[in-house]
Amino acid sequence: MKIFNLNRTILFLAAFLPVSMLKGADARSVIGLLDLTRPGLDKVAGYYNAGNDSLATVALLDYYRHRTGVKSIGVDPDNPQLTDRERKWADDGMEHKFYVHDGYQPSYFYGDDIDWQYWPVKDNELRWQLHRTKWWVSMGKAYRVTGDEKYAGEWVAQYRDWVRKNPLTEFEGIKDTDMENADNVYFAWRPLEVGDRLEHQIEQFSLFLPSEHFTPDFLIEFLDNYHRHAEFVDGHYSDEGNHLLFEAQRIIFAGTYFPEFRKAADWRKAGVDILTREIVKQVYPDGVHYELDPRYHPATIDIFGKALAMLNINGYTDEFPPEYIDVMRKMIEFNYNITFPDYSMPMFSDGKKVGKSGSLPRYKSWLKISPDDAALKYFASEGKEGNVPDYTSRAFENGGFYILRNGWGPAATVMILKAGPEGEWHNQFDNGTFELWIKGRNFFPDSGSFIYGGDEEVLKQRDWFRQTSVHNTLTLDNKTLEKRKSNLLKWETNPEVDMVVVETPGYKGLTHRRAVFFVDKKFYVIVDEAYGDAEGDVALHYQLLPCDPLENSVNKSVTTAFADNNNVTVRVFGADRMTAEEGWTSFEYRQKNRRPAYAFSTGKKKGEPARFITVICPVDAENPLNHKISADYKGKFSVDGSSLEVTVDGKKYKLGYRL
Secondary structure, three states, rough: OOOOHHHHHHHHHHHOHHHHHOOOOOHHHHOOOOOOOOOOOOOHHHHOOOOOOHHHHHHHHHHHHHOOOOOOOOOOOOOOOOOOHHHHHHHHOOOOOOOOOOOOOEEOOOOOOOOOOOOOOOOOHHHHHOOOHHHHHHHHHHHHHHHOHHHHHHHHHHHHHHHHHHOOOOOOHHHOOOOHHHHHHHOOHHHHHHHHHHHHHHHHHHHOOOOOOOHHHHHHHHHHHHHHHHHHHHOOOOOOHHHHHHHHHHHHHHHHHHHEEHHHHHHHHHHHHHHHHHHHHEOOOOOOOOOOOOOOOOOOHHHHHHHHHHHHOOOOOOOOOHHHHHHHHHHHHHHHHOOOOOOOOOOOOOOOOOOHHHHHHHHHOOOOOOOOOHHHHHHHEEEOOOOOOOOEEEEEEEEEEEEEEEOOOOOOEEEEEEEOOOOOOOOOOOOEEEEEEEOEEEEEOOOOOOOOOOHHHHHHHHHHHHHHHOOEEEEEOOOOOOOOOOOOEEEEEEOOOOEEEEEEEEEEEEEEEEEEEEEOEEEEEEEEEOOOOOOOEEEEEEEEEOOOOEEEEOEEEEEEEOOOEEEEOOOOOOOOEEEEEEEEEEOOOOOOEEEEEEEEEEEEEEOOEEEEEEEEEEEEOOOOHOEEEEEOOOOOOOEEEEEEEEEEEEEEEEEEEEE
């Protein structure tokens, strides 16, 4: 027996009340926001000028339902692709169980009478992303695929409910007197979320427009709310970072998809001006985005590219200067350089695991930006077209990423070292860390980020993954770096040895110099020297992938033991102690996997250096412990360079550098 629910019934009936009964907007004021001299709006103008706002509204809805010449690069309303996952989001949304974030599944129930302030876990992302209303686009796709009007009716009801319960109020004006409402404004009207709604309400508009529930009265409310959103973004841009880029891209979308608004041209210009300025400011000369985050980097390319595509498809060509596209091409080049052969990328900073399903569609879409890039063609076609780059190892000095590889195929060996500038908010305190891929296996995945921000408990979880000691680098007294800027001292490639030397003055009185040698394009030797007046415990930290390795505390080594014989040995020279540490890696938001982690440490006295040599050697024999490895410095420490001798299975290698 179905139980009658009064709150749900009131919410549904509210969708059919005239807009004037729900809020202050009226047809005359909203239509007055439009340029009625545009082609196709003559009937609307006629009724409006005659004072017949009701017929003007009907004519306006008819105009939008038959409008041509305006396109979107989002969902195709005539051929929407509804996945099983999206169908679930749509159906759950009908029951007010909203898909908000992948890290919080299954979705929470937000009440029959929707509580837009419900906050089951004090993670800011959970509440911010609630106001992105992602499930509404899925409901729109479900409506178009099934033709079932229930999706449209529920969308209209929820849309009006959101508008009614989340009125636009200036945060600064109420934060000291009305904290409850100010708190909601903080989440519902953050410019990033407002911009997100600007973009995706375009998709909702196009998907639901044919519905009988999309009435003339609702059109007025929609346009009024949309205009309010655009004006808010245009007056509240973030100061910097990817938030600012998103907001600029989305104000371009608003001004392009709704050119009928009198402010549309101003919105487009504002967005173009911001992106033209910021692409030079936020992207280093070598094409690396200044967040130093391999997940945000391609997302930033998409922002710049979507703005360009949206303008071009609607006839607004040549809005951006040629330099704008040149920078995007450099960004794309960097992106495929830090991609492993399986299309995954390092999880540095706030990165998460990215695979082929995420990377491949991007490479295909980027061909429109850089069609002559033979390497991009190769990656976009999975090797069927184009060519791999004519180099293997590569340095991106401005951004601080150094790739030491011996090939581009599945059997390649690839180390990606991160040691660059200060970066921005998403960048972690991990200078000198690396990931290492060998024959299809990432042996040293980064710790990731696990979670973003919220209350004290959430921030504590985030901070654990950001600390220096959970990365493949060096610490003083196990403390997190005080400064996170590194300098490149030397980069050299030749058939026998590729070499990079970087230096990080990360602590007061302590500078960490790291030299990495890729020897015979087979194995790696890492030389770490910590010098300065600081005293304390200096430790090298190494974090392996989840596995059960073979440990040897006597010779300071650890060896993986996978049954497929694709393994590595890590042997450290110069350490007094080898200690197992707590180890985790987070491939997805709010998910973490235990993994082996070790500290190789020694005491440092004032004015004396601490020096380590690490050999990371692939071992594929049936008994990986058979390999004989030794290493030692030749001479005392010098700021001018180092010399050492390494022996692997009887073969001696003399390595070193001079500055």
